[in-house]
Amino acid sequence: MTSTVPISLQRRFDLTIDGKDVTVTEGQTILEACRQVQVDIPTLCYLETLTPVNVCRLCVVEVKGSRTLVSACSRKVEPKMEILTDSSRVNTSRRMVLELLASSVDLSLADDEVGHWMQQYDVHPERHGPQSDPAEEGERDRGHAGEHKAIDGSTAETVAQPIKRDNGQYLRDYSRCILCYKCVEACGVDAQNTFAIAVAGRGFEARISTEYNVALPESACVYCGNCVAVCPTGALMPTIEFDLRESGKWDPKSQTVTQTVCPYCGVGCNLELHVQDNQIFKVTSPLDHSTTSGNLCIKGRFGFEFVH
Amino acid sequence: MDLKTTEDVATEEERKAADSVIGSAPPSWSDGLRPGVGGRVILGGQRRRANLRHLLLPTLHAIQDQIGWISHGALNYVCTRLDIAPAEAFGVASSYSLFSLRPTAQTVVHVCDDIACRAAGSDSVETMRGHFGEPDTTDGQLTWRTSPCLGQCEHGSAAMVTIAGSPGVREVLAPFNIHELDTVVSNTTAKRPPTPATLLNQVRSELHLLKRIGLVDPESLDSYRSEGGYQALRRAIDFGPEWVIRELKDAKLLGRGGAAFPTGAKWEAVAHSSVRPRYFVANADESEPGTFKDRVLIENDPFALVEALTIAGVTTGAEQGYIYIRGEYPLGERRLRSAITQAQSRGLLGDDIMGSGLKFQIEVRRGAGAYIAGEETALFNSIEGHRPEPRTKPPYPVDKGLFAKPTGINNVETLLSALEIISSGATEFIRYGTESSTGTRMFCLSGCVNLPGIYEVPLGTKLRELIQIAGGVTEGHQLTAILLGGAAGSFVGPDQLDLELSFEAVRMAGTTLGSGVVIVIDETVDMVAFVRRIAQFFRDESCGQCVPCRVGTVRQEEVLARLSLNAPLGSRQDELSLLDDLGSVMRDASICGLGQAANTAVLSAIEQQLIFSSKGNS
Amino acid sequence: MxxxxxxxxxxxxxxxxxxxxxxxxxxxxxxxxxxxxxxxxxxxxxxxxxxxxxxxxxxxxxxxxxxxxxxxxxxxxxxxxxxxxxxxxxxxxxxxxxxxxxxxxxxxGLVPLRGQNNVQGGGDMGAIPNKLPGFQDIETDTFAREQFEARWGTPLPRTKGWHLSQMFDAMETGELTSLYIIGENPAQSEADVKKARHLLTGLEHLVVQDIFLTKTAELADVVLPATASWAESDGTVTSSERRVQRVRRAVVQPAGSRDDVEIICQIAAKMGHDWGSPTAEQVWDELRSLSPMHAGMSYRRLEELGGLQWPCYDENHPGELFLHxxxxxEPITGPPATFSATPFEPPLDELDSEFPIRLTTGRRLDSFNTGVQTGAYSSPIRSKEALALSPEDMGAYKLQDGDRVLVRSRRGGIEAPVRTDPTLRSGLAFLTLHFPDQVDTNLLTIDTWDKKAGTAEFKATAIAIERLGQDATPNDHSDKRVDK
The missing domain is CATH 3.40.228.10 (Dimethylsulfoxide Reductase, domain 2)
Structure with a gap:
């Protein structure tokens, strides 16, 4: 988020990152400071266009004097901070965060970098045992706060469950949900202000849900698909893309992405048309474009079929 | 935001329940649904919405109390009246264990199966199963479910009974007794006589925080004043905020909530803020298993908390105070509300406190079954009508707390200590305790001890002495361990009885005073089951926000299950190193204290060889 | 309203x-x-x-x-x-x-939000009766006109042309006999559409160039199938904020359709003018050479900067984030801004005892104009078109959601189901234009237009509502498809 303080009034000061002196600007986050000097910090729940919620805890770094690790995505820089991004504490936490996620969530469609981090941090989700059977339809949505079934530890509990397919535009495969809150933020004050979904329940039974788990067409959803656009793990996916993958014809090598402008109203949202076999299967919008920062409405996101 | 609800409509009873908090709908509303002529203009937009949201939790309580569950129609009505998106309201309602989102029996009995009752050998869960079958059935008049600690640990067993109705019933039975349960259920109008205050083996003249317990009538302001009540507020008003803050600093009062932050500095930061309005909150959501001190104080000396919070308010320039009390303390809540009403009627709260022109109001907010709401920033979210999820710090509450305004927040014991300092002076206060841990502290003794109860001793008292005051370990049994600080604390062994109970000494020993929990354990206690209950507690109470805690607490419970069933994955050593790794990530990378402390007790039990060792009893 | x-x-x-x-x-x-x-x-x-x-x-x-x-x-x-x-x-x-x-x-500032992705661009390019591209006045800006004449090697008219409403008036008087329509659907989108259809049908020659066979195209003598400009061809569009942005070809167009530029150049060729076969960028560069406010907007810069907002006078100009x-x-540059007295006049289509309800028209989120584009995808939030009425009027006319009514204006009548909309106030009704095949809204609207801008008064029609007989059950219209 941009600061409201005029640039000329922002203080500049020094800190160290992994022992190297770095000059930063007041108001920056540790993550921004690190990226500025090409120090790589893995993130899952962070997105430039959303307010940091710092829940995945993958971006943690060590700050001298701090009892616990701190999340780089939300913590602002302070003068003379000594930041370590590669200490053994940091690496253990990152390894374990990835391990906890990979042992409980299907990450097979997550962004490519997740796979690279799994190797980099030597992640072994199988340490936690074989994965539990998927929950039945609606089972995870019926949970009562503060209660869970007795366990014997023979399997690692997961969030696996049937896919929710209740409209023609996109489907929700919460077996892939890492609860990064991005979709909730995009549906709420960070973009759409529709509030069709929120986090419900608590603990491991926490989930993204409409009220009483009603189907999307009954909910406040306006199918802008801004949640789909920010989902990092493929839990939210356009139906056309899903069916293309299911049909076995999915072929990333033959796909093209072309940037153009939405054919409907006068806002001028930029569209990225994802095309395979001369068919548009997905529409996204560049995050770094100042017109709408990646957000679209139902027409831009899903209203392209007239071309075909 | 355009509010969109499904077509589910509230019944008249549900609307009435909601209206009891929100007030009646404007006359133009028909069936409580949508505004007709003239009702379409809503002035205020976002501001209005923000101003209403804090009513969500009290309104959900009213519906739960009167109807017994929160239906989709009822939620729609609440959302329409308060201008909240239904998905968000559902997210809030579903994060509290005392709200039911599907139909359930009219009478629900919440039976404590937590560690203190376990250590005391409670068999109430078995009794309930014997009488009523399996828990959480949806048919019939009565159902029961197990509950985390109800804060009645000195009684050794406890249950909370809720009977939906208008008026409904919320009563706690401690100790739990199946016959008494029958009486409550069959005769909903008879008020149970409150449990009398328990002060055992203590010389009243040596008590400071507990000195009025049993002496004052908790229902009578006059009785409180006759015991010196409201002299401290008079002094605080006469001498002014800077004097109060200096006294607190001179007294070196450290917060009793667990973090041991200097109270004077906290009050000063709020008082010196340039932002208004400001708030002051009393955190009475004590839910740490084994803790019951706030309950004893509030039930028996409620005016003291009201006076202490008023002093905090006038000192810091806050004009609105909140007392957030856990939902499992119906008696304490009733007495607090009565105390506030009396104080208001006598000009001790309101727009002109004691004729000084100073303003301060107090509202009581009831928790709904969420340990995490005791974390200060989660507590703010809870009051504001959001999910009780901890916020990232910084910013700290003194800068951006409740409603994003400067907020002071202290737990009950800290506020009462401040009250004691203002009434007796810093010099008197520091006569007790050690150089850096000044004053007295309350300890909650429970488990295998002869005289379980609340004990107030100077900080620095040895653990051995404290247990002796409480009558020592149960006759004929042998001490095996003591859980210090509650589920978030750690075990110390019989060899550590000389541990000095001061902030600095316990820190040196790698443990914590936490909320003053001392659960005494002898050889009759199944340590593996005890530790697994702690692991289960953290899993159930995790808010689910951050990965280390949400998944880590599950994995920890699974490892413990495997080890206790002697079915490790790989070697025992593999499992122990897995526990270690889980400990690292939870401790280092969780957002709040819950996750950070979620395996302290587990690891200390292993270190102390209480479980999973040749020496342990597994 | x-x-x-x-x-x-x-x-x-x-x-x-x-x-x-x-x-x-x-x-x-x-x-x-x-x-x-x-x-x-x-x-x-x-x-x-x-x-x-x-x-x-x-x-x-x-x-x-x-x-x-x-x-x-x-x-x-x-x-x-x-x-x-x-x-x-x-x-x-x-x-x-x-x-x-x-x-x-x-x-x-003041922000007129444009209803189409390139309605701003259309105006910028001179699709206004009195302007050359770049808002250069054809009557008063002699210098600009001469530039165009020199570049195109042909004299240009010295007087302005007709705007849309005037064109229909001219069709009525017989002055306008031939029409070439590109990408518009006036047979469904015009106010008082009955009259508009009648006039279009009476033309001597009608050419329609569109990506669909619209209702208007069905009336045409010649239909020229075009490509979808945003996904099947290259070029630029200009958004509400005066930002010129690139559109690009992402898919191959259906057989038989051609790019707009190609069609126009081939028609020119048939008329004896060899305009070659310019690329979209070449056409754009010609525009830049004649319209000073676009001069700095090379394709390269448009790509690099994610678009540019006019005016952009040269290749070092960053464009203007806001005007005025x-x-x-200090002191101000140019003439001061003028306050205008704006007297209030109620809508011309007056309410009276026969036509007591005010009808306004508009769009819904998931649909667009006459629905020729949005009709192709199935939206879960799209409901069947219905006359939206306030709860009070629903009560007054003893109507239930789904009942069918006859809606009459002084120009025509249509049948439509009704729906309660609590956001409307008593006396106000709402219809969209999205589903003319279901509810032909523009049979009702008035074609009286603003003398200064030539815009029709779509937004305020006086109507009467009559409940249709019991035999017309709410399901009567269900056989008509909503989503194509």
Missing amino acids: GSDIALANTIGRHIIHAGLSNSDFIRRATINFDVYAKSVEPFTLEVGEKLTGIPGTAIAQLAEDYARADRAQLCWTLGITEHHTGTDNVLALCNLALLTGHVGRYGS GRLWD
């Missing part, structure tokens, strides 16, 4: 009387304030409330919030312009911006 000027004038008066006008800005950068102040004087909150139906307290709060804001914008769509007083509606809003100084600064900054220069 139709009382926008009354509302704006009431706001203006309240700002003046509350002492919240920006007197420094008014003194430095505007003229005619006294005339304006005098003209709004009758619009007290009470009068405003009476004329608009909005509570005076709400108007006062809006006025004060707007005046006190650090930055404030007035955004509008066709609800302001599609009235016979459309131009004055806009001027009434301009007055408010001048009154408070909310103009010519970052984050403040000159009003804040």
Whole structure:
């Protein structure tokens, strides 16, 4: 988020990152400071266009004097901070965060970098045992706060469950949900202000849900698909893309992405048309474009079929 | 935001329940649904919405109390009246264990199966199963479910009974007794006589925080004043905020909530803020298993908390105070509300406190079954009508707390200590305790001890002495361990009885005073089951926000299950190193204290060889 | 409905009387304030409330919030312009911006939101009767006209042409006999569409160039299948914020369709002019050489910068984030801004005892204009088109959701199901234009147009509602497909 303080009034000061002196600007986050000097910090729940919620805890770094690790995505820089991004504490936490996620969530469609981090941090989700059977339809949505079934530890509990397919535009495969809150933020004050979904329940039974788990067409959803656009793990996916993958014809090598402008109203949202076999299967919008920062409405996101 | 609800409509009873908090709908509303002529203009937009949201939790309580569950129609009505998106309201309602989102029996009995009752050998869960079958059935008049600690640990067993109705019933039975349960259920109008205050083996003249317990009538302001009540507020008003803050600093009062932050500095930061309005909150959501001190104080000396919070308010320039009390303390809540009403009627709260022109109001907010709401920033979210999820710090509450305004927040014991300092002076206060841990502290003794109860001793008292005051370990049994600080604390062994109970000494020993929990354990206690209950507690109470805690607490419970069933994955050593790794990530990378402390007790039990060792009893 | 000027004038008066006008800005950068102040004087909150139906307290709060804001914008769509007083509606809003100084600064201003992705670009390119590309006046800007004549090697008309409403008038009088329509569907989108269809049918020759066989194309003598400009061809469009952006070809067009540029050049060739086969960029570069405000917008820069906002005079010019900054220069650059007196006139299609309900028209989120594009995808939030009525009127006419009614205006009648909409107030009804095959809304609307801008009064029609017999059950229309 941009600061409201005029640039000329922002203080500049020094800190160290992994022992190297770095000059930063007041108001920056540790993550921004690190990226500025090409120090790589893995993130899952962070997105430039959303307010940091710092829940995945993958971006943690060590700050001298701090009892616990701190999340780089939300913590602002302070003068003379000594930041370590590669200490053994940091690496253990990152390894374990990835391990906890990979042992409980299907990450097979997550962004490519997740796979690279799994190797980099030597992640072994199988340490936690074989994965539990998927929950039945609606089972995870019926949970009562503060209660869970007795366990014997023979399997690692997961969030696996049937896919929710209740409209023609996109489907929700919460077996892939890492609860990064991005979709909730995009549906709420960070973009759409529709509030069709929120986090419900608590603990491991926490989930993204409409009220009483009603189907999307009954909910406040306006199918802008801004949640789909920010989902990092493929839990939210356009139906056309899903069916293309299911049909076995999915072929990333033959796909093209072309940037153009939405054919409907006068806002001028930029569209990225994802095309395979001369068919548009997905529409996204560049995050770094100042017109709408990646957000679209139902027409831009899903209203392209007239071309075909 | 355009509010969109499904077509589910509230019944008249549900609307009435909601209206009891929100007030009646404007006359133009028909069936409580949508505004007709003239009702379409809503002035205020976002501001209005923000101003209403804090009513969500009290309104959900009213519906739960009167109807017994929160239906989709009822939620729609609440959302329409308060201008909240239904998905968000559902997210809030579903994060509290005392709200039911599907139909359930009219009478629900919440039976404590937590560690203190376990250590005391409670068999109430078995009794309930014997009488009523399996828990959480949806048919019939009565159902029961197990509950985390109800804060009645000195009684050794406890249950909370809720009977939906208008008026409904919320009563706690401690100790739990199946016959008494029958009486409550069959005769909903008879008020149970409150449990009398328990002060055992203590010389009243040596008590400071507990000195009025049993002496004052908790229902009578006059009785409180006759015991010196409201002299401290008079002094605080006469001498002014800077004097109060200096006294607190001179007294070196450290917060009793667990973090041991200097109270004077906290009050000063709020008082010196340039932002208004400001708030002051009393955190009475004590839910740490084994803790019951706030309950004893509030039930028996409620005016003291009201006076202490008023002093905090006038000192810091806050004009609105909140007392957030856990939902499992119906008696304490009733007495607090009565105390506030009396104080208001006598000009001790309101727009002109004691004729000084100073303003301060107090509202009581009831928790709904969420340990995490005791974390200060989660507590703010809870009051504001959001999910009780901890916020990232910084910013700290003194800068951006409740409603994003400067907020002071202290737990009950800290506020009462401040009250004691203002009434007796810093010099008197520091006569007790050690150089850096000044004053007295309350300890909650429970488990295998002869005289379980609340004990107030100077900080620095040895653990051995404290247990002796409480009558020592149960006759004929042998001490095996003591859980210090509650589920978030750690075990110390019989060899550590000389541990000095001061902030600095316990820190040196790698443990914590936490909320003053001392659960005494002898050889009759199944340590593996005890530790697994702690692991289960953290899993159930995790808010689910951050990965280390949400998944880590599950994995920890699974490892413990495997080890206790002697079915490790790989070697025992593999499992122990897995526990270690889980400990690292939870401790280092969780957002709040819950996750950070979620395996302290587990690891200390292993270190102390209480479980999973040749020496342990597994 | 139709009382926008009354509302704006009431706001203006309240700002003046509350002492919240920006007197420094008014003194430095505007003229005619006294005339304006005098003209709004009758619009007290009470009068405003009476004329608009909005509570005076709400108007006062809006006025004060707007005046006190650090930055404030007035955004509008066709609800302001599609009235016979459309131009004055806009001027009434301009007055408010001048009154408070909310103009010519970052984050403040007047923002007409364009209804199509390139309606701004169409105007920029000279698709206005009196302008050459770049808003250069064909009658008064001799220098510009000569530039074009030199470049194109042909003399240009010295007088302006007709706007859309005038064209239909000219069809009526027989002055206009042939029409070449590109990408418009007037047979469904025009006000008083019955009359429009009649006139289109009576033309000697009608050519329609479109990506669909629209209702208008069905009336044509020649149909030229075109490509979808945003996904099947290259070029630029200009959004509401004057930002020129690139569109690109992503898919291959259906067999038989051709790019607009190609079609036009081939028609030119048939008429004996060899325009070659220019690329979209070559056409654009020609435009840049003739329209100074586009001069700096090379394709390369448009790509690099994600678009540029005109004016952009050369390749070092960053474009302008907002206009009218000159009003804040000390002293101001150029002429001062003028307050206009904007008298209030109710809509021409008057309400009376026979036609007591005010009908307004518009869009819904998931659909677009006459639905030729959005009809192709199935939207879960799209409901069957229905006449939306306030709960009070539903009660007064003893109607239930789904009942069918006869809706009559002074021009025609249609049948439609009804639906309760609690956001409407008594006496106000709403219909979209999205589903003319289901509900032909524009059979009702009035084609009276604003003399200054030529915009039809789509937004305020007087209608009568009649409940149809019991035999017409709510399901009667269910056999008609909603989603294609």
